[in-house]
Amino acid sequence: MDLKKLLVSFFVLVSLSCAAQITLKKDDYNSWKAITETAIRIDTSANKPNIIPGIDQTWDLTTLKFDTNTTYSYYKRTGTYSGFPSATFSDSIKNVINSVLYYKVAMVGTLNNDGAVYFGETLNRQGFGIGLITGGPSDSLIFYGQNIQYSSLNTDLKLPATMGSKWSSSYTYSTDFGLTVQAYALNNAPGKRRTNVVRNDEVVGWGKMKVKNKIGKATNFIPVLLVKTYFVQTDSLFLYGTPAPAPLLSAFGIKQGQHADRFYYQFYRAGELQPLCVSRYKDSTFSTSSVEYYDVHIDRLPFTSSVNNVEKKSNAIVYPNPSSDNSFVIQIGDKSINQLNFNIVDMAGRVVDAGTFDFAAGNASYQNKTNNKGIYFLQLFDGTNLFSTIKLSFN
Helix, strand or coil: CCHHHHHHHHHHHHHHHHHHCCCECHHHHCCCCCCCEEEEEECCCCCCCCCCCEEEEEEECCCCCEEEEEEEEECEEECCECCECCCCEEEEEEEECCCCCEEEEEEEEEEECCEEEEEEEEECCEEEECHHHHCCCCCEEEECCEEEEEEEEEEEEECCECCCCEEEEEEEEEEEEEEEEHHHCEEEEEEEEEEEEEEEEEEEEEEEEECECCCCCECCCEEEEEEEEEEEEEEEEEECCEECCHHHHHHCCCCCCEEEEEEEEEEECCCCCCCCEEEEECCCCCCHHHEEEEEEECCCCECCCCCCCCCECCCEEEECCCECCCEEEEEECCCCCCEEEEEEECCCCEEEEEEEEECECCEEEEECCCCCCEEEEEEEEECCEEEEEEEEEEC
């Protein structure tokens, strides 16, 4: 190949790369708010998509079946937190001890110029009777109210992020508890759960993804970055400052220095910290045979229909409209209809809420969960068929 052809080929490749490359920046998240997010699990008994990393990929998940009995709410809340002056929001999560025992914590963090980071955890006092595990009728496990500082930041998404970006987090923390077990002569014995976490994240792909909402309506293609995450956690338990006895831990189904590996593919879209899709794997092969689950984030999905032509005539009415208290009643003429699915669509064509109306004598009520003011459109669906679209105003 002569020099001229080589240069032409080089500049064509550079032009394609510059035109198509996806980068997530802090400015993409200026309107982000910490609110409860909803995800639905894919029914992996029917199909397991093989996710292939790479550049300019297409991932179409619209042919997959949802497990409609497995819907998750991810509780994010805006707030201030004692002991964490830089924190602006929290995630409510469960720290699992065994298959039946867990305690709840709020993982506190912020979104800043460096991305989404977490500082630690805060929890309220929680007590559990453990007699069925240890045999003593008055045996108990108590987690005290406490603020838990991570030794260093847990970076969930580092910004800016683009193909090849890498970041890592390594931190430790301790959780205090009290344990009463008659068989071991323990009476509210002071204990610590010492946790060590190492996680590594890398952007291994970019492209476009298409999903569907819970009533089966397909989105348009959404630009996404694919992040591969490896997360390893090691836990050790201490009583009176020394390692807890192995037979006692065995009763709980755990062991000293317990090790947990987690492998994820996470698809991020601009403006959202909750990935559009999360797939978890049993090992580092990231193969369909090692899949544990796929979850799809179904909030604020973009659809191809334009808000300029969505308003249609029907026998459905909404009142009060405008609404001054973020609620309204929807009334339909056909009293035989018991249920209709709905989307609330903003002026940019994004679905900000979705669900099902249960009608009684042709009436159903709605409370605006986002509390955002402005003009929206209510789309009603009979199955997957558009039944009606009504313009809404929240004052």
